Amino acid sequence: MELRRRLRLGALACAVSLQMFAGMPAWAADSTLTLGSQETITSGAILKNYVWTTTRNDKPISVNANVIEVDLTNPNVKIDAMAGTNNQFTKNQSVLGMVKDTGAVAGVNGDFFNTTAEGVPEGAQITNGKVMATPAKISGLYSFAITKDNQPIVDIFDFQGTVTAKDGTSFELGGVNKTFYWDDDGNPLIADGLFLYTDAWAMTQRAVDGIHVPTEALVVNDVVKEIQIDTNVKMAAPANGYILRGSGLAKDFIVNHLKVGDKITTKYDMIPHDASKNYDWKSFKMLIGGSTLLVDEAKPSYFTRNVNDFNGYQPRSRTAIGYSQDKKTAYIITADNNGSSKGMTLPELQEFMIQAGVWRGMVLDGGGSTQLVSRPLGEFTPQLTNKTEYGNQRAVANGVGVYSLAPKGELKGLILKGQNVLFKNESSTYQFNAYDDYYNPVDITNIIPQWTSSSSVGTFKDNVFTATQIGKTQITAKSGKGTASMDVEVVGRDQINAMTFAAGGFSLTAGNDFKLPIKVTTKSGLTKELPPAAADWELSGIQGSIKDGVLHVDSTAGSQSAQVIARYDGYSTMVTLPVGQEKVWYDLDHASVLTNAFQVPAEVVSNVKIAQDKGNKNIELSYDFTKGTGTKAAYARFDADNGGVTIAGEPEFISANIFGDGSFNWVRAEFIDANGDQQLRSFTENMNWTGWKKVTANISDLKFPVKLKSIYVANPANGQDERAAKGKINFDDVSFIYKGEMAALPKSQVMMTVNKKQVSVNDKAMTLEQAPTIIDGNTLIPIRFVTEALGGNVKWDDAERKVTITRGDKMIDLWIDNPDLIVNGQRVTAEVAPRIMNNLSMVPLRLISEKLGWKVGWEPEKQGITLE
Structure with missing residues (x-):
């Protein structure tokens, strides 16, 4: 289940008190927070990139985390809440989309939301001083707010509200712009509830749960304009009005006490849950909802919600927000679960936040929702900064944006972009951006910088630098007060x-x-x-x-x-590639086996049929994962009566052409190995493509012989709502690739004696021009004679005084009087450099024999050497 919940929220309120100690993490004393880089986003906002390392399950792990620090005392920057598209709910989009829509310079995803409803936040939201939504009547949900005096708050707010009819009858108001949800006792609040919807709610339907039929009233300037019984008002609320939605007892209130033309009174309040506190929420600049408190007074807080519901003890991508002890700095935080970055549990997130400087803070939505967007210094366009958990940018209900309020300033600096390491004769285009006194971007259309290089290793033509010599230089772009430099190295063999x-x-x-x-x-x-x-x-x-x-x-x-x-x-490398054979095993036009559909669990619907694409037959495997629980899979099973088909030999790879459906589901092959054990191999664990694509899976580690039992589509239980529940794939040309055998090296034997020219090659006596000799404790041998006798090749480059040796899949380059050798592309250093003796190249035996794979025998008494 993803961090954004399915909002069966009443069940989540259980036993918060039991989590008071479960939520307290064991402090990981070995964790380390390292600042990798930082960049100014705008005046008053800095993006810091951290690497956080710790030990998890007795293994070291690292996590890439980002922190936007916002100076709340700086008048040139502000934090605000964003929503959907055009700052309206029910129009979810990515954080990048919201940042671009609202003109923010940075942002992260915001509150949790119901993925099966209209797409509105679970908690409250105030944007630019306007109430967008009010808190849900659920315990333990925290919010982050900024007061009119730029003071940050992390606290719980409760909702109270009433609607009073003209006849004096009042009814409790359930909330503003809320979808259907359950209270702490599991009761559906929409059943008898009265809810208010403003123009921030873009849809013409409101809180549709498929069970409770709405009765609605349109109110404009506090006057009832329209009443629709047992149906909805067919419009969104206007800017000068709102829509009341009621079911059950609330319907009775609308029908019996409201009349078209009546003036009614609506009042509501968001009050601190802690009665000792007093906030003027009506003057708040912004507010965003979240879930559990994480950090309190720079210490891990107990969890105020049941965090198991959003994988609190599993490492996931995370988003959080908080502020410093002096209340002058706000921290907007993301941590990535992608690739080598291993995500965080909530206890780990607590520790990270404290180390990053958070005094008090709370969690925001995370997992696949975690997205951090920022505008790079000198650029006009913001971009996704973190690596999302599933590689895509999820559409979310709302977010937290960072905005520049600074005036236009003078050109302050330039930023160079381009390669800092080049190869000889390589050309690279260097570009630049500019920023002003407030670190906001400057239009470079009319800026023509002067490009210079500090040395003669290359030449500029406009902004293109071409490396002509090995060496180092510093390239510089200059325009007015703006200057930027970059060190560039042109590498050669010696580097x-x-x-x-x-x-x-x-x-x-x-x-x-x-x-x-x-x-x-x-x-x-x-x-x-x-x-x-x-x-x-x-x-x-x-x-x-x-x-x-x-x-x-x-x-x-x-x-x-x-x-x-x-x-x-002059620096060489070699790869030796075996000639293999790809054998098509399953091709509907030529060769196939009986294929049937299967599914897990039983509620899953799967179907297998033969399809055609431009006259080419293939298998279509359709699936419907909308029912059932746990990991779900739809199978195309081969020769099911016999438990699969035995595959000949020991192939290295299985290959197939897959027509993807962009569902992000997994596609796998199921084998039964020689021990009778099931073995699963993934073609992909993120089917993010549409159309035909050839995919492979490595099966070289299986115990052969094996049976191929099925190819199937899977939707694992974890993160299930990230993937499509319905779809189909096609597959064809299932092949197995077998590795060819490398040519065997000739079996030869060379026998030599130090300081003696007489040698034996395969028991045939021969005489050398130069005997093996010992120099500085290293035995040197005539390399051409020995290599060719053992089935290798030797080439001499007179201009470079270089010897190149190849034998099988090994290659060595060596230079006379130079101890550095290049062995299959790796630089190694010999104790004694190769040298010329009697016009023959003599090389150190021990190093060469190790690198060429020779077996060396040594007879110390007679100083005899055997090579084979």
């Missing part, structure tokens, strides 16, 4: 520590393309992809071509493997 292919393991098949990205790591630790055009490429073993870093295989006939070599500035 590289590693250059490796990053494509991963795969087998080559004829007719296909294979991307061969190369990652370069410098000695300073920076990693960057090498532009394909910067490399010199070699291909051997198969017929094909390499263009723009993509290998196209024309033919693999007679080949067991291929070698691809890439060189940059």
Whole structure:
């Protein structure tokens, strides 16, 4: 269940007192908060990016968290609440959309909301001093507010209200702009409740639960204009009026006591739950609702709500808000659950907030709703800053926005954007933004900066810098008072520590393309992809071509493997790729097996049928997950009577063409391994595409032989409301990819003796021009003779005095009198540098043998060496 609840709220109020101690986290003394970076958003608002590390389940984890600090004493900035589209409820949209709509410079998602109702916040909201919604009559729900004096408040507000008819009869008002919900005792308040709706509610229907029939009255300037019995008023409320909605006893009040033309009186109040406090809520600048209190006086608070309902003890993406002890700073917080960032439990969030400076604070909606948007310094357009839990930007009911109130200032500075590490002959376009005295963006249309470079490693043409030499420089853009500089390094062979292919393991098949990205790591630790055009490429073993870093295989006939070599500035790397075979197992046009539908749980509806797409037959698997509980799945089962189909051999991958439906559901393959155990492998755990797409899953770790039992769509229980409940996928061309065997190296043996020219190769006596010798405790051997005798190849580059050795999937570059060697793209350093003796290249035996995979035997008494 996602953090935004389905609002069966009456059940949630149970045993708050029991959580007083359960909510108190065990303080993690080993947690560390590290500031990664910070940037001014506007005058009075700073975005800080943190990495929070701790130990969870005896394992170290880290979380990326963002904090917007707003200076409440700065007159150039304000915090306000946002809602839906055009600041109206029932028109939910992403936080980015709300920020753009309202002209904010930053924002996060706001209150919890009912995902099955019209899309309005659970709690209260005041935007720009206007009441948008009032608190729900549920205990333990906190709100964050800013007073007219810019003082922050985190507290509980209760609602009281009445509607008085012309005849003097009064009826209790349930709230303003509320959807259907349940009170602390589980009673549906809409059953006999009277609710008020303003022009902030955009829909013409109000609080539709499918059970309680509304009776409504339109009131304009406090005068009843229209009454609709057992139906709704067919309009949204006007700006100068409101609509009263009643069911049960409230309907009786409308029917029996209100008449068209009557003047009525409506009054309501939001009062502090703590009777000792007194707030003038009518003068509040803003207010946003939330849920449980998290931090009180810089200490973890007990939880004021049952947080199990929104996964409080599970690591999820989180959103929170609070303020400092001196009430001068507001903190708007998000923490990410995405990739290497492992999210936070609520106890962990409490700890983080305290370390970040929060004195008092509360939770906002989170999980898939967590979104932080900010405007980068110097830019006009805000953008999503955090990584959302499911990779998408959810439409939410409301949010908290940060707004600049500053006047237009003078140009203060420039910001350069572009690459700071380049390769020789690489060109890079550098751009700039500008900002004023208040850190708001400046239009750069008429700003033409002067571009300069501090050294001659490259040249500028307009704002394009082309690296021509290896070295370092500082590029600078200057216009008036605005100046910005950036250090740029043009790296060459001497600055590289590693250059490796990053494509991963795969087998080559004829007719296909294979991307061969190369990652370069410098000695300073920076990693960057090498532009394909910067490399010199070699291909051997198969017929094909390499263009723009993509290998196209024309033919693999007679080949067991291929070698691809890439060189940059004399630095080389090689990858050896086995020639494999992709075998189509399931193709409706040629080969298939009996396929049936299945579902879990029983309430799920699934169906399998044969479909056609441009004459190509495929399987259509439709699903309906609207009923049942827990994880739900719809299966296409193969040869169900026999528990699946046995797959020949030991394939590395299963592949299929999937026509996705953009549902964010999972698509998986179900296997039965050699032990009879079920094994599940995911094609995707986020089906975010539509149309055909080829997907693969690694099955190399299975215990073979295996049976393929099914391909299925799954909607796991956790986060279920994030995914579509109905849809269909199509699949075809289910294939298995088998890895080819690498060519075996020849089995040869070389026997040598230190300081003796006589050697034996496969028991055949031969004589060397230069005997093996020991220098500084290292045995040096004549590399060409030994390598070729053991089935390798040696090339000599006279201009660079370089030796290149290849043997199987190993390659070594070494330079005479240089102890640095390049082994399969990795720089290593020998104790003794290679050298020339009697016009032969002599290299250290121990290092070379380790890197080429030779087996070395040593007979110390006679100083005999055996290589094989």
